[in-house]
Amino acid sequence: MAKDHIATLDALRQNTSVPFEQARAMPPEVYTSESFVAEELEHIFSKDWxxxxxxxxxxxxxxxxxxxxxxxxxxxxxxxxxxxxxxxxxxxxxxxxxxxxxxxxxxxxxxxxxxxxxxxxxxxxxxxxxxxxxxxxxxxxxxxxxxxxxxxxxxxxLNADAPDVSDQLKQVEEMVAGYDMTNYTEAFFEEHVWDTNWKVLAENFMESYHLPVCHAGTIGGLSKLEEMVCPPGLPAFNYHTILKDDQLRIAMAHPSNERLKGDERRTTFLLALYPSLLITLTPGYFWYLSLHPKGPGQVHIRFGGGMSDDYADDPDAQENFNALKTLLDDVNVEDRGCTEKVFKGLSSNLAAPGHLSHLERPNYDFAQYLMARIDAGKQNA
CATH class of the missing domain: 2.102.10.10 (Rieske [2Fe-2S] iron-sulphur domain)
Known part of the structure; x- marks a missing residue:
């Protein structure tokens, strides 16, 4: 194993060994190293769902x-x-x-x-x-x-021994039971390639700290940092929640939905299911990204979304969703700009990771997952 490869793993191990209250962003080489991508393909993407x-x-x-x-x-x-x-x-x-x-x-x-x-x-x-x-x-x-x-x-x-998805994500299923996620129908699906590392885009989704700045032209003004809740993650996923108002009606629970009560009817879950399924789930619609690395500097993106079937018979549902899709496309333009700038910065010799905000708890948990998977893979090799 090359010396720089050992150094990269040691840097991530040191990064993940501190408590969250002292945590920093992951080291730059975790994003830019060809050998680290090989580790991810071998120990994560070839082993997990x-x-x-x-x-x-x-x-x-x-x-x-x-x-x-x-x-x-x-x-x-x-x-x-x-x-x-x-x-x-x-x-x-x-x-x-x-x-x-x-x-x-x-x-x-x-x-x-x-x-x-x-x-x-x-x-x-x-x-x-x-x-x-x-x-x-x-x-x-x-x-x-x-x-x-x-x-x-x-x-x-590709792993014959991977535990069933339903077992790994049982806690997710319990958390979002009132949304009835099975009955959301996909209305669009696209594939894209961006010039950034897959983890940069994953982490961008996992934290809403960036919304007021990166998305100042779209959804930033609606983002209230003080209402964002970022609990500790679990072994197979992390999440955070945002309370939305009725400016976007299809983000609210449909009047026929009696499953959700109180603030649940306006709660959006941002679910990061490891390694790379990222779901924005509102009571009325969803959209998602499924990511796969293309070397250290590119990510292949599967991008889709649709409506809860609760809205299927509403006369204006399609019109509202079309407006939402236009908004999502604009948000993606902003996210692409931000995440490609991050990768360019990570590639600098002067790049150094800073401390994380309390709103970046999911990023810390994601780093813990990566280190655990790679360590487990090496122990079982």
Missing amino acids: FCVGRASALPNPGDYITCELADQPIVVLRDRDNELRAMSNVCLHRMSTLLQGSGTVRSIVCPYHAWTYNLDGSLRGAPAMTLNEGFCKDNYTLPKVRCQEWLGWIFIS
Whole structure:
């Protein structure tokens, strides 16, 4: 192991060894080091659950979405039995990737030599293979990848031993039970690449300390730092809450929602489910980011959102959501500017981490998670 790599891990270990009241931001090299990204891919993204999006985006047999998880091309689809399944997205012949992006297929056809797979991953047919005496199509099935649905979210994992999502996130489910998150329908999904480290964007979501400044042109004026609550995180997630007023009606609980009471009806949860699913959950709508590193200096973003089904029959629901999507796009422009500036600063030889605000408690908990996962991975290696 290179000396600078050991130094990076030691710097993070020292950073996470102090109590929160004395904590500083993570060391710059944790964001800028190529070797640290390799550690994250090996011990975090290849071991934990990764969210690819919402089940409501794949309603029919043959609907699919693709992703790369720790350098492994994966396809997630709804099969003929209406079940979600995840598989390797690599042909078993000459190893081309199979499907791209998202869409709907009757079968999976390799774009290189037209080997064709059923929706369960079994090989249906392969042209011009009859003269190969060792070939038997029954011996070919795309390798399965673990896939679980939780409250309408689709998670995949390369780790056969990862505890079930529902077990890891049981406390989240209990906290937001009144929101009935399963019944939020995705209205948009986009993919983006920004020029910053994935952790910079994750931490940007985890703290609302930046809202009055970074988002001065959009939501900053509505952000009341004194009303933000940042409790200690838990092993699989952290969160904080914000109370919103009725300036944005669809952020409030619908009149038909009798599940939420009192201030719950205007409480927004900002949930950071490790490693990289970030959900803004209001009683009326949600939006999310699912992040994956592309080296130290870029992050691949899965960005989606939609409405609670409580609002589905309201005559002005779509109009209100369209206005919200416009606002979210403007907020993203501001976030991109801020997080790319942070990465540029982190890359400076003069960069040094300062002390954290009490409003950045989630960032401290996130650093604890990263260190724990990497240490555990090395102990089990």
